[in-house]
Every structure is written in C-alpha cells, then in structure tokens.
Amino acid sequence: MPVLSSYDYALLRVMPSVERGECVNVGVILFCRTRQFLEALIALDERRVLALDPDLDLEVLREHLETISLICEGKEEGGPIARLTLSERFHWLVAPRSAIIQTSVVHSGLCSDPATALQHLVNTMVKPHSAKTARA
Template sequence: MPSPERAPSDDAFAYAIWRVVPSVERGEAVNVGVVVFCRRRRFLKALVQVDEQRLRALAPDLDVAAVAQHLDGLVRVADGDPSAGAIATMDQSDRFGFLTATSSTIVQASPIHTGFCDDPEATLQRLFRRLVA
C-alpha cells in the first residue's frame, strides 16, 4: 500500500479494484483485477487474474470464459489498444473514468482510492499482489 508520508518525488495516483459479482442479489464478489492511473507519469495500466475455482464456488453456472474475455477487453482499453474499440483511443483520464465507472454488470469497479507513489508500475504490482493474487 502507499506510504502515509509523501516524498518529494511522489506523484498522486488513483486505483480501483475490479470484482466479479455473479449474483447482485447475494452481494458476493471475487477481486479479479486492479487498474492504476497516475496522470503526471502518464501511466494507466491494469492487471487481472481470474480464479475459476473461487468463481465457480459462488456461481457454478457462471461463464468464466466470457468473464475472462470481458476483463481482457478492459485491460486492452487501459493499454490504449485500438483493437479494443473507440474508448481505447481516448486519453488516459477518460479511459480511467470508463474503467472505473459504476456498473450493475457482473464485472464491477470498487470506489476509486488515491495515494502517492514514485513508481506506478511497482505500486500496481504491489496492489495486485495484496488485493487480487
């Protein structure tokens, strides 16, 4: 997690956790990804990991392949991959807004959290290990 003290080399960043919520009525979720945005460093990247066994424990009939495909599309949007559609060609700030928008679909983003870091890639890796992997 980000250090509570800010070093002079640190820049603000924001992140959200992606969760799979197979049944909105039950409210159960599995963390499957993290997306990090650091405007000053021009950094927007996401990592995902689908734990099929955990998802099947919550929803035996869930189409895990479709969920994984959807998450892959979100990662490609974060990367700015033009094959992911028009949203992927927008600027990073707009893409982050899209990737963290409130949704009632099976894949949902957490509220946005903020912090300071000097290495957004290392921060992404740390958050991913702690919150998803």
C-alpha cells in the same frame, strides 16, 4: 529520494449475482496522470469465482477482463473507448455499473513507480492469502 506521484486505483470485482452482492476481487486498474500510466492487472482465481457461480461462463469473463486491459493500453481491439484520453478511459472504466464485472470506489495513493504500486495492490488486495504466504 525518489519523486512521488499521486495515483488513483480501483479494484476490479466479479459479482456473478448482483442480487446476492457476493464478489471476488480479480484485478486492479491504476491511473497515474503525472506519469501518463494507465494499466489493469488481472489475477483471476477461477476456483474462487466458480465457488460463487459454478455455471459462470469463464471464457466470456476472461474476454471481458482482457478488453479492460486493452482499453487501458489504448489498443484498437479495445474499441472506441480505447481511443479516449488516459483520464477519460480511467473514468469510464471505474464508473459505477450493475454488471458482473464491477469496480470498487476509487482510492488514491503515492508512489515512485506506478507499475510497482500496481503489482503491490494486486498482491495485497486481489490474491488469496494462501497464495501470498506460499511465495514468502
């Protein structure tokens, strides 16, 4: 039986108008301390985001989402936050903020492979139902 490890995750959400409170899930950040794993997986559905705000600058949004991935990976291009420890990076990324890109509350789970758990979360929590059924 595979050894299970605990992990924490948060959904990445785009909320073009904070005042309206409407959002679209666009990715997941998953942190597994025991496996030294921190990764963000982005699945931006531009059509859904533009339905909330047709004037949203998608290029800027993509750049900011890419920066989240760079911070998770500890890449120099991620700036000073990318030089923090895995735990510090995760907690910085999931801290509450009033911005276009926000995170959900942090949830926990158990897995034998964090990368597989991350993909499962994106498939079930981010991708539209029509995309999931089309693959089946």
